[in-house]
Amino acid sequence: MIRTLVEADNEVVFAYLTQNPALNLFIIGDIEAFGYEQAFQELWGEFTEDGLVKAVLLRYHNTFIISAEGICDAEGFASIIRSYEFDGFSGSEDAVAQLELLLPLEGFRKTDSYFAECTTAEHATLSTNTEEVQMATLEDVDRIIEVRKSIKEFNIASDARGMLQQSIETKTGRTYYIEQNGKMISLASTTAENSLSGMIVGVATVEEARQKGYVTHLLEHIIRDLIAEKKTLCLFYNNPSAGRIYKRLGFEDIGHWRMYRK
Template identity: 35%
Template sequence: MIYKCDENKREDLLNFLYNEPSMNLFAIGDIETYGFEHFDLDVWAYVDSKDEISGVLVRYKENVMPIHGKEFEGFDTFLPLIQSLTPLYISGNEEVIAQYEEEFEDYEKKENYLAECKELAMESPLVQEVVPLNKEDISLYFDCLKEIGMMKQQTIEEITNELDRDSNAIQVIKDETGKIVSTGRIAVETKLSAMIVAVGTIESYREKGYATAITAALVNICIQKKKTACLFYSNPEAGRVYQHLGFKDTQKWIMLKSKG
């Protein structure tokens, strides 16, 4: 049986999702941030023959995330629902997405590794150069993202509001002129985990250890909050850097993107 979730199902739903807090970080974060009445979010739960939740389907904007095990009796219920939503993205762990790939042959597949860190294995000598982003420097932050080649996904107002909520959300390194040359941020948080994203350095400043220092600083912030630091990577070279810091690979995260 499948049902649309509301506040009455919050506890049961989160208990299920917190069985894998890092892998389900996005789903948990969406629910804890937006609740069940937000127009960008829909959540369905599948209750199996034992009257227990064995699968969850989350729609956040144009992204759909099926969450369940390898032997899932609700697959024939989830599949037509996902098809009816015509999502731009279908994402989740490798074991789950593998069950849907044949049904979405016109989607492009992208693989990432999900790594997590609970304790730094080494200290970066440059970590003292990492500072929180000041509101006065938001335009410089956008300049840095552009030069790195990252898309600007938020407005100045949105970044300002975010820094009001958490002054440590975005960390940067500046050169001697005050230009922001390296950056990274914490994007999604739950009570147990936090996702590090958008770590990058301007090309002419690379291979100096700046990205490593940014990542180490963000991990330290997560540890102070008693949360596991998580991140995605696809580049093996970046993966080696993260592993030296103390990150350990968990599962592959697969994203199917519509070509239409």
């Protein structure tokens, strides 16, 4: 049975989500930050006959995330998603595979990524870079978006600015950056930060400043700060070169993530 989740379901929902806190960090973070009764966020759960949660679907603005351990009611969840105008759908590869043929995904870009986790800061001491690392504030939001737009590998969503601003305001995300002559040249962000974990996203360096160790320098700061806060770090990647950097810093592959974006 699938039904809308409400605050009274929180205990049983978290009993399910925390079985795999890394892969479920987006859903955990959004529930902790925004709860169950926001216009931009809704949750549905599939329950077993004895009242346990076996799958969760999250709508956050115009994107959906599915979490399912084993076989879920794919048609039931797909019918919910189809009732909305959506521009993103993601989850573990196994969970997404159950729904993707049931959804109108023509025109969406599909990305399969490795999902990696870091639980220690012992490797975050590799860099000899001495560039100052700063943490962005709300006043830096437009500058961050402009840098991201300048990176050809990035696909910037229409609501990216609003979501970045919201993450800073709610402390569910932070952005570290290096600048030269008043211009941001390298940055890395976290998102979906919750009491247990956070995900690294938006790792970028402008073309003329690449291959100088700035990304490693930024990531070391993020790793040390979040591990000190007793949070696990996660990320997904599909670039082998990036994967080598992350693994040198202590990340280990723990699964695969599949994303559809317009």
